[in-house]
Every structure is written in structure tokens, then in C-alpha cells.
Amino acid sequence: MASRNSVIRTAFALHSDATGRVEVITGACHAWRFRPHFHAGDEIVRILAGRARLQLPDDCREVSAGDTLLVPAGTVHRFEPVDRTGWAFVSRFVPAPERCMRPSDPAAALTARAKALLLERHGLRTRVAVIARACSVSAGHLSRTFRHETGSSLHNFHVLLALHQAKAFLRAGMPAVEAALAAGFYDQAHLNREFVRTFGMTPVAFRNGWADAA
Secondary structure, eight states, rough: OOOOOOOOOOOEEEEEEEEEEEEEEEEEEEOOOOOOOOOOOEEEEEEEEEEEEEETTTEEEEETOOOOEOTTTOOOOOEEESSSSEEEEEEEEOOOOOOOOOOHHHHHHHHHHHHHHHHHOSSSSOOHHHHHHHSSHHHHHHHHHHHHHHOOOHHHHHHHHHHHHHHHHHTTTOHHHHHHHHHHOOSSHHHHHHHHHHHHHHHHHHOOOHHHHH
16 A cells, blocks of 8 residues: 555556456555455456566566556465565456465465465454464464465454455445454554555445445
8 A cells, every 4th residue: 555644546447358347456556555365256467667576475576657467366475576666557347267286285285274264253353372382383373375376464464354355345245344343454544544554445445346336
């Protein structure tokens, strides 16, 4: 998102194509700095101006005006500015095709178990030690493995899961304050802060975008 004191926001809209409703986020040239996050669908990003740095769990690359790239669904990633000029972009989110899962290994299995336990927690007290005990490993081992596998800390991923729950409620027309509480945030202000930090827009702007297209 923009700096904490900035009022700059991304623009959100819904388009229609053969696959149905497509969410589109547009950001004018600005030093956008998003938290590590993931999307439920594939993100097709087109860089309109400037340069940005894309951080992935196992890669870091610089992108610039004219580049188009695909960030697969579920991949934790982060965009950062390269310089003060900032960058402009448009992102389309499309349903992800079925992909072959890699063969299970201990690290992947542990990460999947931790994700499932995070989904079961209401509220955003992650309590890594509690989850680690449920996985029969130490908190340190779980934290290191989870970050290596996902590119995110357990708490950050926990917040992301709650944000995606809130987005589902908002798409259905639920008021932002109710969506916040249902997804486990302390209040609407808490949801607002995390939503803007992650997506560059407010929950109300996201909800209104869906309501306007109804």
C-alpha cells in the first residue's frame, strides 16, 4: 500500500469476460509497497509505468513499464518500489486452472497442517506455540519451515486468511463492520487497516465495487 499517512488508494472495478466476473485493481504511479500476500485467483499484472521489485518465496525480480507477469493463485508475494518515482499497474484476477501438486514431503505436510489449524482459529491471536504443539514440533521449527515454504510468517498468513474470509462476506453484501467481526478482526477499523495495507483500498470500496456491479 501507500505510506501510512497517505490517502492514495488503488481503484477497484469488476469486468466481465467468458469466465464471469473479473476483479481488477488499478494503481496510479506511486511508491506502492504491499505486504506479503496471496490471492485466491491467478493475478495477471501489467506494469504501466515505472519500476517495481517483485518478491516471491524463492525468487526476486525487477519489473518495469510494459512488463506483464503472472502470479499464480495462492503464491505469497510482495511488490515494492525500486525508486522514489514509483510505479503504476493494473492487476486482473482470474480463476486458477488446476495445477499438479508437488509430491508430499515433511515440510509441505507440516505447512499444510499449520494452514488448516490457522483456518480453525477465530480471532487473530495466532499463538504459534499452540499450533506447534498440535503439529508435534517446536515453535521455532514450525516458524522456520512455514516461512521457507510460503514466504510468510504464520501470523501474517493468519491475517491473510482472515482478509480472504472478509472479502467473501463483503462480496455477498455484508456491511463492513459485520464482515470484520465475522472474519475475526477486532472491529471495522482493524479490518480497514489490514485491508488497505494488503490491497491498497478500503473494505467499503471493495464492497461497493461488487454492489455497483450487481
